[in-house]
Amino acid sequence: xxxxxxxxxxxxxxxxxxxxxxxxxxxxxxxxxxxxxxxxxxxxxxxxxxxxxxxxxxxxxxxxxxxxxxxxxxxxxxxxxxxxxxxxxxxxxxxxxxxxxxxxxxxxxxxxxxxxxxxxxxxxxxxxxxxxxxxxxxxxxxxxxxxxxxxxxxxxxxxxxxxxxxxxxxxxxxxxxxxxxxxxxxxxxxxxxxxxxxxxxxxxxxxxxxxxxxxxxxxxxxxxxxxxxxxxxxxxxxxxxxxxxxxxxxxxxxxxxxxxxxxxxxxxxxxxxxxxxxxxxxxxxxxxxxxxxxxxxxxxxxxxxxxxxxxxxxxxxxxxxxxxxxxxxxxxxxxxxxxxxxxxxxxxxxxxx
Amino acid sequence: xxxxxxxxxxxxxxxxxxxxxxxxxxxxxxxxxxxxxxxxxxxxxxxxxxxxxxxxxxxxxxxxxxxxxxxxxxxxxxxxxxxxxxxxxxxxxxxxxxxxxxxxxxxxxxxxxxxxxxxxxxxxxxxxxxxxxxxxxxxxxxxxxxxxxxxxxxxxxxxxxxxxxxxxxxxxxxxxxxxxxxxxxxxxxxxxxxxxxxxxxxxxxxxxxxxxxxxxxxxxxxxxxxxxxxxxxxxxxxxxxxxxxxxxxxxxxxxxxxxxxxxxxxxxxxxxxxxxxxxxxxxxxxxxxxxxxxxxxxxxxxxxxxxxxxxxxxxxxxxxxxxxxxxxxxxxxxxxxxxxxxxxxxxxxxxxxxxxxxxxxxxxxxxxxxxxxxxxxxxxxxxxxxxxxxxxxxx
Numbered sequence: 001x002x003x004x005x006x007x008x009x010x011x012x013x014x015x016x017x018x019x020x021x022x023x024x025x026x027x028x029x030x031x032x033x034x035x036x037x038x039x040x041x042x043x044x045x046x047x048x049x050x051x052x053x054x055x056x057x058x059x060x061x062x063x064x065x066x067x068x069x070x071x072x073x074x075x076x077x078x079x080x081x082x083x084x085x086x087x088x089x090x091x092x093x094x095x096x097x098x099x100x101x102x103x104x105x106x107x108x109x110x111x112x113x114x115x116x117x118x119x120x121x122x123x124x125x126x127x128x129x130x131x132x133x134x135x136x137x138x139x140x141x142x143x144x145x146x147x148x149x150x151x152x153x154x155x156x157x158x159x160x161x162x163x164x165x166x167x168x169x170x171x172x173x174x175x176x177x178x179x180x181x182x183x184x185x186x187x188x189x190x191x192x193x194x195x196x197x198x199x200x201x202x203x204x205x206x207x208x209x210x211x212x213x214x215x216x217x218x219x220x221x222x223x224x225x226x227x228x229x230x231x232x233x234x235x236x237x238x239x240x241x242x243x244x245x246x247x248x249x250x251x252x253x254x255x256x257x258x259x260x261x262x263x264x265x266x267x268x269x270x271x272x273x274x275x276x277x278x279x280x281x282x283x284x285x286x287x288x289x290x291x292x293x294x295x296x297x298x299x300x301x302x303x304x305x306x307x308x309x310x311x312x313x314x315x316x317x318x319x320x321x322x323x324x325x326x327x328x329x330x331x332x333x334x335x336x337x338x339x340x341x342x343x344x345x346x347x348x349x350x351x352x353x
Numbered sequence: 354x355x356x357x358x359x360x361x362x363x364x365x366x367x368x369x370x371x372x373x374x375x376x377x378x379x380x381x382x383x384x385x386x387x388x389x390x391x392x393x394x395x396x397x398x399x400x401x402x403x404x405x406x407x408x409x410x411x412x413x414x415x416x417x418x419x420x421x422x423x424x425x426x427x428x429x430x431x432x433x434x435x436x437x438x439x440x441x442x443x444x445x446x447x448x449x450x451x452x453x454x455x456x457x458x459x460x461x462x463x464x465x466x467x468x469x470x471x472x473x474x475x476x477x478x479x480x481x482x483x484x485x486x487x488x489x490x491x492x493x494x495x496x497x498x499x500x501x502x503x504x505x506x507x508x509x510x511x512x513x514x515x516x517x518x519x520x521x522x523x524x525x526x527x528x529x530x531x532x533x534x535x536x537x538x539x540x541x542x543x544x545x546x547x548x549x550x551x552x553x554x555x556x557x558x559x560x561x562x563x564x565x566x567x568x569x570x571x572x573x574x575x576x577x578x579x580x581x582x583x584x585x586x587x588x589x590x591x592x593x594x595x596x597x598x599x600x601x602x603x604x605x606x607x608x609x610x611x612x613x614x615x616x617x618x619x620x621x622x623x624x625x626x627x628x629x630x631x632x633x634x635x636x637x638x639x640x641x642x643x644x645x646x647x648x649x650x651x652x653x654x655x656x657x658x659x660x661x662x663x664x665x666x667x668x669x670x671x672x673x674x675x676x677x678x679x680x681x682x683x684x685x686x687x688x689x690x691x692x693x694x695x696x697x698x699x700x701x702x703x704x705x706x707x708x709x710x711x712x713x714x715x716x717x718x719x720x721x722x723x724x725x726x727x728x729x730x731x732x733x734x735x736x737x738x739x740x741x742x743x744x745x746x747x748x
Contacts, residue, residue: 039658069700073661075651079446082578083696086439097559098656126556133564134555177550179558220546
């Protein structure tokens with residue numbers, strides 16, 4: 001009993017002493033990289049995890065000092081960014097458009113610190129919005145690099161692959177909410193299907209999205225796996241056999257439904273789902289890749305080389321910022337077709353949006 | 354005073370009272386300490402250094418003493434406040450984090466006192482925040498002296514009306530509030546999904562509300578990035594009012610009586626239905642205030658990631674604080690320090706923030722099963738008259 005008290009006291013005293021010494025500065029000259037996640041957490045197997053893979057690559061190959069802070073609520077964004085600023089971090093990577101305002105605010109207050117924000121870019125203010133509240137910055141920020149992706153290019157390939165793989169002549173898609181980062185996938189997807197029809201004289205239909213109407217099917221959230229399941233169920237009832245859910249983890253509900261019913265295949269988004277969700281790999285047709293790791297790595301490398309400049313990085317098929325994973329069970333004909341389309345998109349002869 | 358004869362009865366009472374209070378405090382304190390020790394073991398098992406982790410946790414929640422000295426020196430020498438502000442940033446952030454915990458913890462504790470187990474604080478938190486945000490951005494042209502109180506009131510009332518539904522269902526139909534408040538949570542989450550994507554969506558493409566106007570923001574006491582604001586003091590005031598209401602008013606006595614023994618209370622002529630509805634109204638109003646304080650004081654807008662689970666942690670805080678307003682404040686401060694300090698721990702010592710959840714979880718287990726602590730530390734039970742925190746199913 002007495003001993004236990006002693007141990008406890010010792011622990012408390014030791015931690016006080018340690019705290020008094022301060023955090024202790026290790027490191028040296030290595031470039032300091034800090035990444036602030038969005039709410040999904042670092043091991044979301046999607047957005048945050050992919051972005052951090054870029055940081056990890058920079059740690060391994062460039063010898064930078066890298067770490068991350070997880071956000072558990074929106075109030076954490078500013079706090080986590082501030083934490084890195086207080087630690088004199090050289091480049092801060094923020095993940096996701098929800099951090100758009102806090103990143104711009106911090107970037108303006110700390111012009112010496114470099115920032116890269118995934119899936120966002122400045123200026124982002126519309127007419128009538130207040131800078132620093134409704135939007136981040138009305139002008140371009142010299143110390144912020146926006147990492148954006150021309151995901152419609154990869155979505156186009158996915159649509160082409162879906163149209164070339166469907167048995168029922170109907171393919172579907174749905175989104176989390178009707179916002180540009182989501183609909184860009186769907187716009188390319190629809191275009192890709194239409195291109196396939198044009199080339200092959202087929203009449204594959206797209207359910208769940210119409211670029212003409214600028215509307216489609218949306219779950220309204222990025223969380224409910226049940227929604228992913230029920231959306232899949234109704235699409236299958238309408239005759240679709242391939243579904244591309246653009247709603248983060250919601251899509252796992254779709255994959256689960258497809259696996260159980262055997263009635264459909266899914267197209268993964270953001271990352272290769274045969275890797276991130278291997279339990280569903282037999283129902284994953286392919287995945288639309290948003291290679292955030294490539295973009296993040298490039299941003300860090302630029303900061304290391306001293307070539308970092310604000311502005312916008314655009315990930316494309318050409319620079320491997322976006323891509324399409326292998327298509328499950330694709331015929332040689334389809335593979336050849338996809339290669340031709342990819343080439344056409346890169347040289348600009350095929351428009352994807 | 355100096356006689357060696359038996360002390361006067363009231364003195365002995367005082368003595369007894371003091372030792373009972375001590376015993377009351379001992380279990381939660383030991384539970385926290387034990388939680389920290391077990392947390393250290395978990396950190397050790399994951400191959401990290403627990404001293405380094407807790408050192409960072411301390412520096413991240415209170416601030417590093419060295420920084421503070423440096424800050425004061427720099428201020429005294431040059432009048433420069435930058436380092437000083439940086440030194441007090443951690444402790445102010447802890448208080449900012451503790452604020453919604455205090456409100457939400459009071460909400461659950463008040464329910465406990467009346468024998469109601471309100472699991473719905475998380476949903477009520479959202480409803481309160483949405484109502485406050487709405488009042489905050491839609492009412493234009495008001496001076497702060499009107500706008501801010503109106504926005505706060507909107508959060509409290511919105512939450513309270515939301516809470517009357519399960520209160521009424523319980524009182525009128527005997528529907529158990531645990532089930533109903535959980536269900537109401539889901540309704541609140543989906544309702545806020547819809548509101549954020551529809552009627553309450555800001556002009557940009559992000560599914561979030563517009564920012565509240567400056568006239569509805571809680572005044573902050575320091576320049577950016579320090580977010581310490583008026584709502585912390587409002588939370589303390591709320592704690593005092595709840596204390597006064599529960600222990601100094603007739604209504605509070607009735608509520609405690611209903612909580613302790615509804616049958617006896619009914620026999621004594623107290624109106625059970627009225628008490629249930631009233632308590633749910635007040636308690637959920639407090640949960641709404643938690644959301645209100647968070648949106649008006651810290652975030653200024655509401656998005657889907659608005660809460661880090663404040664409403665759920667509030668249940669733990671009420672238990673840890675033994676459903677007493679003072680206890681709730683202390684427990685909320687503890688949670689605020691832990692949560693806020695976790696940022697430093699994560700960054701400097703590279704310990705995942707999940708360890709904080711583990712520590713919190715273990716503390717709650719020890720509070721819920723105090724016999725473990727009594728056995729661990731060989732504490733003899735004096736008398737078995739623990740406060741009844743809540744009643745089980747049915748009654």
